[in-house]
Each structure stands twice: as structure tokens, then as C-alpha cells.
Amino acid sequence: GAVVSQHPSWVICKSGTSVKIECRSLDFQATTMFWYRQFPKQSLMLMATSNEGSKATYEQGVEKDKFLINHASLTLSTLTVTSAHPEDSSFYICSANETPGLAGRETQYFGPGTRLLVL
Amino acid sequence: GQSLEQPSEVTAVEGAIVQINCTYQTSGFYGLSWYQQHDGGAPTFLSYNALDGLEETGRFSSFLSRSDSYGYLLLQELQMKDSASYFCAVREERDDKIIFGKGTRLHILP
Numbered sequence: 001g002a003v004v005s006q007h008p009s010w011v012i013c014k015s016g017t018s019v020k021i022e023c024r025s026l027d028f029q030a031t032t033m034f035w036y037r038q039f040p041k042q043s044l045m046l047m048a049t050s051n052e053g054s055k056a057t058y059e060q061g062v063e064k065d066k067f068l069i070n071h072a073s074l075t076l077s078t079l080t081v082t083s084a085h086p087e088d089s090s091f092y093i094c095s096a097n098e099t100p101g102l103a104g105r106e107t108q109y110f111g112p113g114t115r116l117l118v119l
Numbered sequence: 120g121q122s123l124e125q126p127s128e129v130t131a132v133e134g135a136i137v138q139i140n141c142t143y144q145t146s147g148f149y150g151l152s153w154y155q156q157h158d159g160g161a162p163t164f165l166s167y168n169a170l171d172g173l174e175e176t177g178r179f180s181s182f183l184s185r186s187d188s189y190g191y192l193l194l195q196e197l198q199m200k201d202s203a204s205y206f207c208a209v210r211e212e213r214d215d216k217i218i219f220g221k222g223t224r225l226h227i228l229p
Contacts, residue, residue, distance in 0.1 A: 042222075043220065044219045045219075112160075
């Protein structure tokens with residue numbers, strides 16, 4: 001089946017630093033990737049939709065200057081948390097939409113997640 | 120607006136059957152998915168319904184009624200390893216976004 005990887009799997013950083021998280025589709029092309037954030041014991045909240053070759057679309061309440069998204073190729077999207085603070089500590093999960101997909105079949109695949117801890 | 124409702128917690132006994140319901144209200148609808156997430160892990164895909172009816176995959180089955188904006192996940196022959204959170208999620212037709220419900224924590228008793 002389709003595989004999505006994320007790197008790093010976990011990161012600890014000091015407050016004020018920037019952290020880059022990579023999301024890769026390993027065996028398929030993805031014109032669209034999604035970034036989610038999950039706080040403990042809560043659901044996955046969609047942060048933004050990453051479109052290859054164009055600007056990302058952010059959900060309401062998500063600061064685009066804080067969470068920079070780049071989707072430069074059909075297999076890679078990156079999320080950069082700029083000037084991270086302790087409240088940004090969370091589990092960040094990406095998903096990639098297989099292109100083209102098959103009608104009637106789920107074609108979105110999730111990465112294993114990146115756990116971020118900001119001290 | 121978008122909303123998905125599912126019970127916050129369900130408790131069942133090992134070997135039994137449990138059903139987790141999900142109702143949704145979204146601006147567009149393409150399909151209903153179910154995901155399992157163990158503590159500390161990422162969500163893993165379980166099933167997907169785009170059309171009305173029942174989809175069966177081993178011990179797990181999922182049902183959808185588009186006219187009722189309702190679906191459920193049925194887990195049979197429960198095992199202790201099935202203790203996890205289960206999320207229903209709606210794919211919106213307009214932009215392929217997947218919106219997750221708040222999740223149901225399934226507790227399994229021996």
C-alpha cells in the first residue's frame with residue numbers, strides 16, 4: 001500500500017527556534033498534502049492544505065506566518081514552525097492524497113507523525 | 120458549519136461486539152472514513168464508505184446512510200489490542216479535506 005513518511009519522528013527544541021518537519025509520499029505522487037495537529041487526548045485538527053506548486057490554504061485560526069508550508073515537489077511537503085514556543089508542543093501529522101485516485105476508494109494516506117516538544 | 124458527533128467513550132467486554140456511531144453535518148460530502156489510533160501513535164485507516172451500505176473488512180465493518188448523515192463502525196470478537204481511540208472522518212467533496220470527529224475512546228474489559 002501507499003506509504004507516507006515524516007521526518008523527524010520527534011524533536012525537542014528551545015523556545016524561539018524554528019523547526020522543519022518533512023512529509024514524503026514514498027511510492028506515489030501527491031499534488032495535495034494536508035497538515036494536522038493533535039494535542040493530547042484531542043482529535044486531529046486540520047491546519048492547512050498544501051498544494052504542489054502553489055500557496056498553502058490555511059484553516060481559520062492558523063497563523064500562516066507561524067506555520068510555513070512549502071510543497072515544492074509531488075512527493076514532498078514541509079512544515080516549518082517558526083519561533084516555536086511551548087504552546088506549539090504537539091503531535092504534527094501529515095497526509096497525502098494519491099493522484100490520481102480511484103473513485104469509491106479512500107486515497108488519503110497518513111504519515112506516522114512528528115512529536116514536537118518546545119522547552 | 121461542519122460537525123461530527125460520536126460518543127466520547129465506550130466500554131465493552133473482550134470477545135463481544137461493539138458499535139460506534141457517527142453523525143455528521145458538512146457542507147459537502149464525499150465519503151466517511153474510520154481511523155484507529157493507539158496512544159502515542161498516528162491514526163491508521165480502517166475503512167471507507169462512499170456509498171450507502173455495509174463494508175466488511177475482517178472483524179471490522181462500517182456502515183453508511185447518506186440520507187441520514189449517519190454511519191457506524193462495528194467491531195466484532197473484540198480483543199484487548201482493540202483498546203484505542205476511533206475517529207470517524209468526513210471527506211469533503213469540494214477540496215478533498217478530511218475533517219475528523221472528536222474520537223471515541225474504546226475500553227475493553229477482560
